[in-house]
Amino acid sequence: MKDLIYQKRSINELLTASINYLRGEDPKLIIFQAPTGSGKTIILAETISKIVKELSGEKELVFVWISVNYLHEQSKNSLEKHFENERLIDCININEIQNNQIEQNQIVFVNWESLNKEGISLFMSDNEKDWNLSKVIDNTKEEGRIIVLIIDESHRAAKTSKSKEIIDLIGPSLTFEVSATPKEGITNDHRVIVKLNEVVAEGMIKQEIQINSGLGKIQTNEDIVRAALKKREELKNYYQNLGCNINPLLLIQIPRKKSTDVRNPEDKIIETLQKEVITLENKKLAIWLAEKDKKQNLDYLEKNDSEVDVLIFKEAIAQGWDCPRASILLLQREWNLDNYVFNVQTLGRIMRMPEQKHYEKYPALNIGYVYTASDNFSIVEDLAGDYVSKDQMIRDNTIYRNIYLPSESIRRKREQQRLSSEFKICLFNAAEELKINQNKINIGKFDFKKAVGIEGDITEIDKSQEVEFKKQGSIFKDREEICAEYTIFIKSLTHPFTGGSRPTEIIKSSMRSFFKKEFDIGNEDQIATIVLNPINKGEFKELIELAKNKYASLPEKEDTINKNVDWQIPEVTSIFESYDYIKNIKKSILKPYFVKKNIQGKQMWSKPERLFIEELEKTDNDVLWWFKNGDKESKYFGVAYKKEDNHYYGFYPDFIIKTKKDILVIEVKDDNDFKNENLLKLNAGKEYQKKYNGNEKLYFAIVSPLDYFNFFKSLKNQELEKFRSIYEENLIRNTQSRKVASEKQTERLPEDQELFDLYDEELSKGIINLNDKKLENEILKIDLQNAETIINNLKQSLYNQTKSRPTEATTDIDIPLPFNICILGEVTNEDTIRAKLRDYFAKFGIKTIDWNIEFFNNTKLRNSDVLNKLKKGQSKFTLIITGQIFHHAGKGNQSANILTELSKPKYIDHIVGCSPKELLTIDNILEKLDSYLLSLNKIQ
Numbered sequence: 001m002k003d004l005i006y007q008k009r010s011i012n013e014l015l016t017a018s019i020n021y022l023r024g025e026d027p028k029l030i031i032f033q034a035p036t037g038s039g040k041t042i043i044l045a046e047t048i049s050k051i052v053k054e055l056s057g058e059k060e061l062v063f064v065w066i067s068v069n070y071l072h073e074q075s076k077n078s079l080e081k082h083f084e085n086e087r088l089i090d091c092i093n094i095n096e097i098q099n100n101q102i103e104q105n106q107i108v109f110v111n112w113e114s115l116n117k118e119g120i121s122l123f124m125s126d127n128e129k130d131w132n133l134s135k136v137i138d139n140t141k142e143e144g145r146i147i148v149l150i151i152d153e154s155h156r157a158a159k160t161s162k163s164k165e166i167i168d169l170i171g172p173s174l175t176f177e178v179s180a181t182p183k184e185g186i187t188n189d190h191r192v193i194v195k196l197n198e199v200v201a202e203g204m205i206k207q208e209i210q211i212n213s214g215l216g217k218i219q220t221n222e223d224i225v226r227a228a229l230k231k232r233e234e235l236k237n238y239y240q241n242l243g244c245n246i247n248p249l250l251l252i253q254i255p256r257k258k259s260t261d262v263r264n265p266e267d268k269i270i271e272t273l274q275k276e277v278i279t280l281e282n283k284k285l286a287i288w289l290a291e292k293d294k295k296q297n298l299d300y301l302e303k304n305d306s307e308v309d310v311l312i313f314k315e316a317i318a319q320g321w322d323c324p325r326a327s328i329l330l331l332q333r334e335w336n337l338d339n340y341v342f343n344v345q346t347l348g349r350i351m352r353m354p355e356q357k358h359y360e361k362y363p364a365l366n367i368g369y370v371y372t373a374s375d376n377f378s379i380v381e382d383l384a385g386d387y388v389s390k391d392q393m394i395r396d397n398t399i400y401r402n403i404y405l406p407s408e409s410i411r412r413k414r415e416q417q418r419l420s421s422e423f424k425i426c427l428f429n430a431a432e433e434l435k436i437n438q439n440k441i442n443i444g445k446f447d448f449k450k451a452v453g454i455e456g457d458i459t460e461i462d463k464s465q466e467v468e469f470k471k472q473g474s475i476f477k478d479r480e481e482i483c484a485e486y487t488i489f490i491k492s493l494t495h496p497f498t499g500g501s502r503p504t505e506i507i508k509s510s511m512r513s514f515f516k517k518e519f520d521i522g523n524e525d526q527i528a529t530i531v532l533n534p535i536n537k538g539e540f541k542e543l544i545e546l547a548k549n550k551y552a553s554l555p556e557k558e559d560t561i562n563k564n565v566d567w568q569i570p571e572v573t574s575i576f577e578s579y580d581y582i583k584n585i586k587k588s589i590l591k592p593y594f595v596k597k598n599i600q601g602k603q604m605w606s607k608p609e610r611l612f613i614e615e616l617e618k619t620d621n622d623v624l625w626w627f628k629n630g631d632k633e634s635k636y637f638g639v640a641y642k643k644e645d646n647h648y649y650g651f652y653p654d655f656i657i658k659t660k661k662d663i664l665v666i667e668v669k670d671d672n673d674f675k676n677e678n679l680l681k682l683n684a685g686k687e688y689q690k691k692y693n694g695n696e697k698l699y700f701a702i703v704s705p706l707d708y709f710n711f712f713k714s715l716k717n718q719e720l721e722k723f724r725s726i727y728e729e730n731l732i733r734n735t736q737s738r739k740v741a742s743e744k745q746t747e748r749l750p751e752d753q754e755l756f757d758l759y760d761e762e763l764s765k766g767i768i769n770l771n772d773k774k775l776e777n778e779i780l781k782i783d784l785q786n787a788e789t790i791i792n793n794l795k796q797s798l799y800n801q802t803k804s805r806p807t808e809a810t811t812d813i814d815i816p817l818p819f820n821i822c823i824l825g826e827v828t829n830e831d832t833i834r835a836k837l838r839d840y841f842a843k844f845g846i847k848t849i850d851w852n853i854e855f856f857n858n859t860k861l862r863n864s865d866v867l868n869k870l871k872k873g874q875s876k877f878t879l880i881i882t883g884q885i886f887h888h889a890g891k892g893n894q895s896a897n898i899l900t901e902l903s904k905p906k907y908i909d910h911i912v913g914c915s916p917k918e919l920l921t922i923d924n925i926l927e928k929l930d931s932y933l934l935s936l937n938k939i940q
Helices: 005-022 040-054 071-083 112-118 120-124 133-142 161-170 196-201 221-241 265-275 337-348 423-434 479-491 502-519 524-532 534-552 607-617 676-691 705-716 726-743 750-756 759-769 773-780 784-796 830-842 858-863 898-902 922-939
Strands: 028-033 060-067 090-093 106-111 145-152 174-179 190-193 208-211 249-253 285-288 310-313 326-331 367-372 391-395 407-411 449-457 468-476 560-564 572-575 579-581 594-596 623-628 639-642 648-651 655-659 662-668 697-703 819-824 851-856 879-882 909-912
Touching: 005 028, 005 040, 005 145, 005 174, 005 190, 005 196, 005 502, 028 040, 040 060, 040 071, 040 145, 040 174, 060 071, 071 090, 071 106, 071 145, 133 145, 133 161, 145 161, 208 572, 221 249, 221 265, 221 326, 221 367, 265 285, 265 310, 407 639, 407 648, 423 502, 423 534, 479 502, 479 524, 502 524, 502 534, 524 534, 607 623, 607 655, 607 662, 607 705, 607 830, 639 676, 648 676, 662 676, 676 697, 676 726, 676 759, 697 705, 697 726, 705 726, 726 759, 726 773, 759 773, 819 830, 830 851, 830 922, 879 898, 879 922, 909 922
Parallel strands: 028 174, 028 190, 060 106, 060 145, 090 106, 145 174, 208 367, 249 310, 249 326, 285 310, 326 367, 662 697, 819 851, 819 879, 879 909
Antiparallel strands: 391 572, 407 560, 449 468, 579 594, 623 655, 639 648, 655 662
């Protein structure tokens, strides 16, 4: 069995809950919810084995396993194979029951349909063997055996009144309801859930399902069939390129025959497949229909190297069939709400991975494909939002040419702060070292008491007070209190391990195993009493602490870096329900362009990213396309870097831009985002640029909105080698300044302490990577006083990096309110200017309602009488600032030069923000505002 984290967790959680419930008296229900392909049967088999072993000598158990269709036979075969080396558990069919009772550790497999069909008669009426299930159940219970009921695919099995009646007749002490899609509203005592993303992460099932992928122009149903066959051939070629002997299977689901049909539905599809040389005669086609004479070429169908390319079916394989090579589903039947759950089970047939791993070189193999002409495609909630997509962003191959861009992704191993099943061995070793045995531990009975005050009086009820009691008594603690206290005691010893209740349960489970091994005690009530006995408590505390130290000393597995030297822009990116379509995006290599939404429905792209995309869309033809990168998945472009915890992490730059000559890798940050990890990302990106050996020039940079004007100017002029990122310089300045300032601090913030661990070396790299000797010397000469000044200036004056802005006595400046600014001409970016001005005025304590800015570009200047709105005594504006003006004369202005006109005394104050030939930037505006406001206050 593949070693899977989620399977171990589920087994431990099911085992812990089951043992607790089976030691109680009341019947309990556990719901086990896990996606198709997660290995539910194996998880249950291992849980049953552990339950039997854990309660051996304490309780006699029998199991009844009920499944739908013929899944009970498949489950029986799977469990027999799983248990073949243990010979602890006996798997039998219902007709193999002997002596009118179920023997200890037997699992009886029952077909649910037969129970529902025969119903109570199967229980109450004697058969040819002179027994009925009612007698079998009664006899089994009279022998003192406890019945555990497993209902597989419970969403279909346990919903009828007849089914509930049968369950009541069985009368299990513990019931497991198992399903990928359990019915809502079921009252249960415990629920164990395996999440879809856990199973995907382990490579057990595909990363997603795409519907009608690559479907071009279609006119007939045969076109859809051919598209599905084309996809199958594509996947087959990928497997061959990998050297895998896997023949991907196309499943075709056909509808039932209607009275109006001239011929059988399968005949039509068989005729279509014959045109593609896929026939029953050449063994490339198999049929699995309900009729006995409609089952052909099914031998070895599930084998990865089977010669069968296509399987036609109706409903026979919708539940319980396991063929991991099945990759494509063609729906030739009508789907409706009556088979709502059935739909997702059918999709489950193409979710499994044939080798229980994902293929990084060919991501298309990690996807399941559905083709359908239906517009009534409904999927249950557990898949619809996160797994099945109806839209895709598709790479525009009319302009895309393969690029050389090696990518790295990280595979993380177990971390020591998360407790695992290895702790049990550490506990056993610690017990042997401390000699925790019957000579050292008192396992005799101990009565736990708690003090009780008697006859206490409260005479002044309106005052807080300590109540005094006339007498003191005591009572015995009951088993629930002792067990609760034991759990609290164990929980208090779980530090520093994380993971919610998991560390507590692992330690308790390990303690049970130890007690069973050393003292032959399996009852947790008794274990709690022995551990909490004051004579023993210190010994067990020392035992657990030593086991924790041993666990922490276990050799830690290293992270691995997976390299994909032939990474390309993904051909298809799936779009789920939580996405918004963004109009007017022309240069994205993926079309159409969508943005994900969060749970509140807000689009999940940062303002700097949105502004950057807006600027990209304005670029000339030298920019061929851009790609907005994703993160965490190997299908996206990544660069590995190491943090101070000695683990590798993946850095996924935001944008890849392709020009006619170059490749640009760009990360976008907010102006004041100076987190330590950004220095590591900067160095990783610069190192990647240095090592890059492709035919084209590659540039890497981290930019913020402050850089956009210069960056896109350099891009337009094809002078990227001259571009210098203001953000990168500020990041280095800030980091060096924090390092210098914190050297003098006796107590450092955690992020500052990092600078003295890994970041000293990284900081040196970052300074060198700037490739600016003058700036390098400036940064290296930063002393304590300069450091504190730089930190404060960067926090307060991020919008003006190139000049020293007036900062003294700014709070003493009087600004007339309301303060309204009129901008005439073209600017770099209106949103950026508005955002920076909001911060600017906030420092003077001016609220947003007390200032405003309006923009009049050249088009508005030509078509509106703006100047009449700017006259003294008539204007709502306080100040005019001019930018790039194409046409100096405007409507209502007979003068040839608008700047000359504005200088006349009839207009409000006017500032020339920049040359009429240049775009007005936020730096221009802030510099002019500072001068204007200072001069205004000097006049006053």
